[in-house]
Each structure stands twice: as structure tokens, then as C-alpha cells.
Amino acid sequence: MTDLSTVTIDEADKALKAKHRAMWASGDYPTLAHDLIWSLGPRVVEAVDIRRGERVIDIAAGSGNAAIPAALRGADVVATDLTPELFGEGHRRAEEAGAQLEWRPADAEALPFGDDEFDVAVSTVGVMFAPHHERSAAEIVRVVRPGGRIGLISWTPEGFIGQLFAALKPFNAPLPAGAQPAPLWGDETHVRALFGDTVADVRATRETVRFGRFASGEEFRAYFASHYGPTIAVYNRNADDPAAVAAIDEALRGLGDRAVAAHGAIDSEYLLFTATVR
Numbered sequence: 001m002t003d004l005s006t007v008t009i010d011e012a013d014k015a016l017k018a019k020h021r022a023m024w025a026s027g028d029y030p031t032l033a034h035d036l037i038w039s040l041g042p043r044v045v046e047a048v049d050i051r052r053g054e055r056v057i058d059i060a061a062g063s064g065n066a067a068i069p070a071a072l073r074g075a076d077v078v079a080t081d082l083t084p085e086l087f088g089e090g091h092r093r094a095e096e097a098g099a100q101l102e103w104r105p106a107d108a109e110a111l112p113f114g115d116d117e118f119d120v121a122v123s124t125v126g127v128m129f130a131p132h133h134e135r136s137a138a139e140i141v142r143v144v145r146p147g148g149r150i151g152l153i154s155w156t157p158e159g160f161i162g163q164l165f166a167a168l169k170p171f172n173a174p175l176p177a178g179a180q181p182a183p184l185w186g187d188e189t190h191v192r193a194l195f196g197d198t199v200a201d202v203r204a205t206r207e208t209v210r211f212g213r214f215a216s217g218e219e220f221r222a223y224f225a226s227h228y229g230p231t232i233a234v235y236n237r238n239a240d241d242p243a244a245v246a247a248i249d250e251a252l253r254g255l256g257d258r259a260v261a262a263h264g265a266i267d268s269e270y271l272l273f274t275a276t277v278r
Helices: 004-025 029-037 040-047 067-072 084-097 133-143 160-171 182-186 188-198 217-227 229-237 242-263
Strands: 055-058 076-081 102-105 118-124 144-155 199-211 266-277
Touching (some): 029 084, 029 199, 040 266, 084 102, 144 188, 160 229, 182 188, 188 266, 217 229, 217 242
Parallel strands (some): 055 118
16 A cells, blocks of 8 residues: 655655756856865865775765865765756866766765765765755765765854855745755754764864955845855745845845955855764
């Protein structure tokens, strides 16, 4: 006898993942990643000390800002993402850098790999956007061998990108049942609870990356409105409401202006989380 509740959940999950894939394929995330956060890849690679010959998975890799520097260290790297549309630019950048790696479409909540298959798992502001946090954390631990290492970079709720999501929330669709807000991955207490006693040697530090290309809130707003999938999705959802679009413009412009006024540029805080699988 078919369990209709399970079918409903599965179909809803498929629809949600299709929506996420389309969102990240919109705009130009590879250019944004290169312009603003490419340095985060080498940072996480350094933090987990990836070595020649190690088997490494980059989860929600985008265009490879962690996968490529890991491969350049001589690791055997698989870059995975729910949105393979992002891989084209990754292929180009890898070839340009002289890096060899494998690119595989994959859902962070259901990785197509065996148990204990990797020495290291990394993700730079990627796995945090998978909607069911416990599933993603369990998959990371499953595919990394005991004694293997985990390195994750996630935007904090209090940091600039966390504030961006808070500013967009009134104009966005409510989260589906069971889904959790992405910036929770930037909360040390939340991430420690996700992994629990499956990991040891936990280190969690807050650091910042500077978005130096924006001299005003309007420059930031215009760039994110054309490049960043989550921002584009909110604009699209409210496209038939001019007052809402104007309010989104004002919220983003104000967010950028306040950051520039305070620091002379936009600094975005992230959590760097590293651990060893037990």
C-alpha cells in the first residue's frame, strides 16, 4: 500500500530543489563569486590543510572557488552542486589555472557517493543553502572517513549577507515546512548541534571578507539585483507590485549605504567551522 504522505513530501522536496536550482542558475553567480568571494576558497582549503593525494569533495561548489585551489594542491577533487549550470565557468577557470578535477551534479542532502569515500569535505557559502540542515550535516559525516576533516564557510546571521536575507524576508515566500534559514549555518551553536558527537576537534571562528567594489548602496543594489539568484528571485516574485519593488530597492540601498558609511566598504562576516570526523 502506498504511503501518500511520503509521496507528497518527496514531490514537494523535488519541487523545492528544482526551484533552488533555477534560482542559482539565474543571474551570474560565477562572476559574483569571482568578484567578491573567490578568496574564501583558498581560506577553507588552508584551514583544513588539504594535501596531495587526498580525496576531497567540495559540496555546493558553484564554479569551484574551493575545488580549484584544492586541486592545485594535488588533491583528487570532486566538485558537486545542485546547479550544474554553474560548472561551465568552473571548467574554464580550472583549465586556465591548470587544475584537474571532476564535476558532478549532486544534491547536498543526498550525495551520490559511498560511505567514508573522502578524506576531506569542504563548502564555501554553499551547503548552507540546502534547506534541511540535519540531512546535509549527516551526509557530510557519512561520506568522510573517520579521522577525515570538514571545513565549512557560512554567512553569519549578524553579518552583511545575513542582514541581506533579513531585509529580503518580508518580500519572500515563507520557508516550506521543515526547511531552515540558510544563515543558521553561520551560528556556531547551531552547527555544533547539527554535528553533535559525530565530530571532534571543533574550531569555529568569525572572519570577514571585504566587497571592495561597491562605493555606494546603489552600486551594491544594482549588482546583486542582476547577479545574485536569491535577490533576483525576490524581485521576480514582486515584479507586479511597484510599491514592493520600490521598497526592496530602498531596503537594499540602505543596507549598502550603512555598511559603506561605517567601514568605507562592505565587509561581510562568515563563520569558518572545521572539525574531524570521529
